[in-house]
Amino acid sequence: MKRIISLIITIVILLSFTACDGSFAQVDLKEPIAIPENGIIEKSILDKMKDNNAIAILTGESNGIKYEWTVFGSDLEKTRDVNLSLDLNKTETGLKITFAETEDFGFPALLSIHLNEKWTADSAIAYAGDNHVYSVSITGSKTSILNISVHKIVAVCEILPDDTKFSESASSTETNSSENTEQNAGGTNKTDDYLTDVKDSDNRVYSDGNATDQDKYKTDPVPEGKPLPVEPENQEINNKKSYTCTFSIECSTILNNLKDLDSDKRELIPSNGVILAPTTVTFYEGESVFDVLQRVCKEKGIHLESSWTPIYNSAYIEGIHNLYEFDCGELSGWMYRVNGWYPNYGCSRYQLADGEKVEWRYTCNLGKDIGCDWMK
Amino acid sequence: MRDSFAAYHPLINFLYFALVIGFSLVLTHPLAQGIALVCAITYSVSTTGKKSVLFLLKYCLPMVLLTAFINPAFNHEGTTTLLYFSNGNPLTLESILYGFSAGTMLVTLLLWFTSFNRVMTSDKFIYLFGKVIPALSLVLSMSLRFVPKFKTQMATVAEAQRSIGRDIYSGSLWSRTKTAIAIFSIMITWALENAIETADSMKSRGYGLKGRSAFSIYRFDERDKYSLIWFSFCGLFLLAGTMQMAFGFRYFPNIRYALLNMTTIPFYFVYFVLCITPVIMNWKEERKWKTLISEM
Numbered sequence: 079m080k081r082i083i084s085l086i087i088t089i090v091i092l093l094s095f096t097a098c099d100g101s102f103a104q105v106d107l108k109e110p111i112a113i114p115e116n117g118i119i120e121k122s123i124l125d126k127m128k129d130n131n132a133i134a135i136l137t138g139e140s141n142g143i144k145y146e147w148t149v150f151g152s153d154l155e156k157t158r159d160v161n162l163s164l165d166l167n168k169t170e171t172g173l174k175i176t177f178a179e180t181e182d183f184g185f186p187a188l189l190s191i192h193l194n195e196k197w198t199a200d201s202a203i204a205y206a207g208d209n210h211v212y213s214v215s216i217t218g219s220k221t222s223i224l225n226i227s228v229h230k231i232v233a234v235c236e237i238l239p240d241d242t243k244f245s246e247s248a249s250s251t252e253t254n255s256s257e258n259t260e261q262n263a264g265g266t267n268k269t270d271d272y273l274t275d276v277k278d279s280d281n282r283v284y285s286d287g288n289a290t291d292q293d294k295y296k297t298d299p300v301p302e303g304k305p306l307p308v309e310p311e312n313q314e315i316n317n318k319k320s321y322t323c324t325f326s327i328e329c330s331t332i333l334n335n336l337k338d339l340d341s342d343k344r345e346l347i348p349s350n351g352v353i354l355a356p357t358t359v360t361f362y363e364g365e366s367v368f369d370v371l372q373r374v375c376k377e378k379g380i381h382l383e384s385s386w387t388p389i390y391n392s393a394y395i396e397g398i399h400n401l402y403e404f405d406c407g408e409l410s411g412w413m414y415r416v417n418g419w420y421p422n423y424g425c426s427r428y429q430l431a432d433g434e435k436v437e438w439r440y441t442c443n444l445g446k447d448i449g450c451d452w453m454k
Numbered sequence: 455m456r457d458s459f460a461a462y463h464p465l466i467n468f469l470y471f472a473l474v475i476g477f478s479l480v481l482t483h484p485l486a487q488g489i490a491l492v493c494a495i496t497y498s499v500s501t502t503g504k505k506s507v508l509f510l511l512k513y514c515l516p517m518v519l520l521t522a523f524i525n526p527a528f529n530h531e532g533t534t535t536l537l538y539f540s541n542g543n544p545l546t547l548e549s550i551l552y553g554f555s556a557g558t559m560l561v562t563l564l565l566w567f568t569s570f571n572r573v574m575t576s577d578k579f580i581y582l583f584g585k586v587i588p589a590l591s592l593v594l595s596m597s598l599r600f601v602p603k604f605k606t607q608m609a610t611v612a613e614a615q616r617s618i619g620r621d622i623y624s625g626s627l628w629s630r631t632k633t634a635i636a637i638f639s640i641m642i643t644w645a646l647e648n649a650i651e652t653a654d655s656m657k658s659r660g661y662g663l664k665g666r667s668a669f670s671i672y673r674f675d676e677r678d679k680y681s682l683i684w685f686s687f688c689g690l691f692l693l694a695g696t697m698q699m700a701f702g703f704r705y706f707p708n709i710r711y712a713l714l715n716m717t718t719i720p721f722y723f724v725y726f727v728l729c730i731t732p733v734i735m736n737w738k739e740e741r742k743w744k745t746l747i748s749e750m
Contacts, residue, residue, distance in 0.1 A: 082683060083683065086683065086686075086687045086690075087690075342704055342706065342707065343707060345708075346533075346707055372542045376538065376542075379535070381530075381532075381533065381535065381544060381546075382542070382543075382544070383530040383531065383543050383544070384541075384542065384543065386541070397531065400531060400532070400533055400706070400707035400708075402531070
C-alpha cells in the first residue's frame, strides 16, 4: 500500500517538474535588462528573445536621464551584437541624442526617454540637421516620456517640441469661424447655446467660456474657443458636402506600462505603438468623430467596440484593436484629441470640421499620461 | 443499469464529483470539455435511461445553442470579424466559439449535478460533514430535501382542500386564485413550522454535540481504498497538468491553445478515464452479476 502511494507521488512530482510543452504561444515579458557599461547587447540575448517570441525592456541612463528600449522578439529577423547606449544632453530648446551604434539595428525598436521635466507640447520631432528623422509622441503624467520608433540610426539628432502646435494654428481659424458663427447664428448663440441648430460644418458653435453649470448630459463647461457639443439626434448628414480630416490611433503609453498589460493582449501591441498612422479621411458635413471612427475602422479592418451611453448622449469606445478599457491597469482606456485638445464630451457629440486632426490615444492613467489635464 | 458506484463509500462518491465538477469548471479546452460532456452524458444515460435522454434533447441542446447565439450579441471581442451589427459592433468568430464553450460547460455541470444529487443522498452528506460542519451540513441537507418535500406536502394540502370544496381546478378565475393563495399561505406556515420542528428535534437528540456518534451503514472497504488512491492520483496528476497549461486554451483576443503532443495527450487520457470511472465500475459489476446468475 505504502509503496503504491509513494510511487504515485513520485510520478506526479516528476511530471510536474518536467517542462511540459503545452506551448500556448504566449508572448513572454522579460524582466528589464540593464544595458551594460559598453552598451553592447549580445546577439545571443536577441536570439533567445526571437526564439521565445518575447518582449524585452532594456534600460539605461545618461546624464541623469533614464531611457529604455522596448524590443519585440517578433520583429527580430537578422540579429547581431548591437550597441544600445545613448548619450543624452539637454539643450536650450530640446534634447540632443547621440547614438553609440553607427549602423541600423536591422529591426524596429521603441526608445522611451524618461525626462525629468514636463514638456507641454503635444508631440515632438527629431531633427538631424534640417532633416526630420523621427516623429516623437509625448506621454507621461508629471514628467514627460518621449517615445520614438527607431528604424534608422542617425549619429546625432535633436528632439524639439513640435511648435507648429495645432492649438496655435487652429486658433486663428477658430477666431475666423467664431466670427462666422456670430454672423450666422446671431442672437441664438447667446440665449441658448445647446439648442442651437448647427447646419454647416464650418458653422459650429464655439464656447464663449461663460457657462458655469453642467449641461443636461453632465458635461462640464466647455473652455472658451472650443466647439460646443452637438446632439447626434439633431444632426443631419449632408452627403453632398465632403471634407477631409486626419485620423490616427495609437497606444504608445502601453509600451511604457507593459507590466500592467493583460498578458493575453501582448501580441496585439504594435512594436511602435501605432495602430493607425495619421491618415487623411473623407467625411460628410454633420458627421461626428464617432461616425468617422466607425467608418475608418471598418474600412481598415480595425476592431472597434462601442456602446451607446444615454446619460452622456454619446457612444463610449470600449475597445479598439481588441485593446479594451482596463486592459492595462484600472485607469486605462481610450480617449480622443482633436487639434491638441481632449474634448470633455463624448465622441458622438463632437462635430468634425474641415482639416481637423483627430487622434485616438490609449491612456493608462485617466489621460494624465497623454496630456489631458481636465480629468480629476 | 444499476448504479453500483453509488454503493461505494460516500467519501469516494464525493471525491469523484468534486473532481469532475471542479475540472469541468476550470478547463476550457474544447477537447477536455468534450471529454467531460461525453462522460457526463454516458453516466447519466446509463444509470437513469430514457428520462435523461429526453432531458438532454429537450433542455440541454437548446441551452448550448442559445448561449452560442446570445453571447455574440453582448460580446464583441475577438480578432476574426465575420460581419457587423447594425450599431457598428463586430460579430466575431471568437465570441461565437466562446458561447459554445460556455453552453457546453453549463450543460456538463448540469448533468454532473443531477448525478451528484442522485448519488449523494442527504444521509451520505450528513455522514461526511456532520462532524466537521454540523450546522451547515444540516442546513444544506434540509434545504436540499425541502423542494421535493414541499411538493408532496403541497399535493396533500391541495387534495385536502379540494375535499372541503376549495378546488383549484374548477370555478371562476377569482375563486381559484383565492384558493391557490390560501393553499400557499398554508404551505408557508407549514414550511416554517416544519423547519423549526426539525431543528428542535435534531437539537433534542443532541445533534452536533461532542462525543456523540451517529449510526451509519457505510464501511470503508478494500475497493474504496483503491478508488481513493486512483481518484487522488487523477486529481494530483490533472492539477499538475492544469498548472503546466496542458489544457491551456484562450478565446480572446484570438484563439490560442496548447498543442496535442506526447506530453499533453496523457493528461487528456487520464481526464477521460477519471470521468468514465463510474461507468466502468457499473459495467464490471453488471458483468460479474450476470456471470454469477448464469453459473447458478
